[in-house]
Amino acid sequence: AQxxxxxxPEMSVQEAETVTLSCTYDxxxxxxxxxxxxxxxxxxxxxxxxxxxxxxxxxxxxxxxVNFQKAAKSFSLKISDSQLGDTAMYFCAxxxxxxxxxxxxxxxxxxx
Amino acid sequence: xxxxxxxxATLVQPVGSPLSLECTVEGTSxxxxxxxxxxxxxxxxLLFYSVGxxxxxxxxxxxxxxxxxxxxxxxxxxKKLLLSDSGFYLCAWSFSSGRVGELFxxxxxxxxxx
Numbered sequence: 001a002q003x004x005x006x007x008x009p010e011m012s013v014q015e016a017e018t019v020t021l022s023c024t025y026d027x028x029x030x031x032x033x034x035x036x037x038x039x040x041x042x043x044x045x046x047x048x049x050x051x052x053x054x055x056x057x058x059x060x061x062x063x064x065x066v067n068f069q070k071a072a073k074s075f076s077l078k079i080s081d082s083q084l085g086d087t088a089m090y091f092c093a094x095x096x097x098x099x100x101x102x103x104x105x106x107x108x109x110x111x112x
Numbered sequence: 113x114x115x116x117x118x119x120x121a122t123l124v125q126p127v128g129s130p131l132s133l134e135c136t137v138e139g140t141s142x143x144x145x146x147x148x149x150x151x152x153x154x155x156x157x158l159l160f161y162s163v164g165x166x167x168x169x170x171x172x173x174x175x176x177x178x179x180x181x182x183x184x185x186x187x188x189x190x191k192k193l194l195l196s197d198s199g200f201y202l203c204a205w206s207f208s209s210g211r212v213g214e215l216f217x218x219x220x221x222x223x224x225x226x
Contacts, residue, residue, distance in 0.1 A: 004155075006155075033212055033213040035213050035214075037215075044217050044218070044219055044220075045202070045204075045215075045217040046217075047213075047214050047215070050212075050213055050214070052212075091155060091156065093213070095212065095213045098144050098161060098163055098206075099158070099161065099169075100146065100158065100161075100206075100213065100215060101158060102148070102155045102156040102157075102158075103155050104155035105155045105156075
């Protein structure tokens, strides 16, 4: 079975600074998708960014970008110019054939 | 536009009592449906997912079960709750094709078993 590991339970960053959240995964599959989801306090979980495993180019969405290292099975999220609204739980996720697995999450706090 | 409704939002139940959480999706057809449990301080644990009516894949059966009686309805049940069933339950849906992996989550149901 696929597993997703987020080794940083909590992180903090100063407003306007850059922070990187780590994620590693384990799979024997070659075709899959990776995601970062955000769960703000008392709000619904939403998709932040998506990466197809067959694409070598790292995905970017405005201030959010990923560093996808397929051979190392690593998928980190970089948040640039952090904003107070970025405070949330961030979950790394892996999907193969409709089976979506999540990591334990990283609680990010953006400090003013 | 598509919406997802999940209820009840909160539930306090005694050990040994039954459970029924319901989730419905509107504005789309043949969605993939998911039930996750989020325990305090932990990530999301996949419980069940369904790619069609009557098709349920179980990851952590234990004393929980799921059913999909209609295309856009997903129900999580238990005949006898355990203390360990306490947690935050999330229903989610995704398109069956295209937009792979984008899950749309409900607002969740917080279950406390006493």
